[in-house]
Amino acid sequence: MQRLLLILFLAFSSFNSFADEVHFKTNDNATIFAEFHKRGTHAILLAHGAIFNKQSWGKFEQQLLGNNYTVL
Structure with missing residues (x-):
């Protein structure tokens, strides 16, 4: 459940x-x-x-941000 909440938080925030x-x-x-x-x-x-x-990167961008990468 915590993992799901983390994923939702990253996706929306x-x-x-x-x-x-x-x-x-x-x-x-x-x-x-x-x-x-x-x-x-x-x-x-x-x-x-x-x-x-830019929206084409969607999930990949979120994964990078979730792993503390700076993204442009």
Whole structure:
């Protein structure tokens, strides 16, 4: 039961509530927006393209955050 509560807590609380929105200007003047989840000392960059978006990483992102990774 405790494990289920932990999973639910991570799924609902860490997805957006602790994220900072950041943006980067590229050389060709495009602006890239991202969510930055600051956690531990190891960081992972989750990139997407084509038909995917930031929500495509869903469960994997939550697993990384649950294991104390910083995620962009």
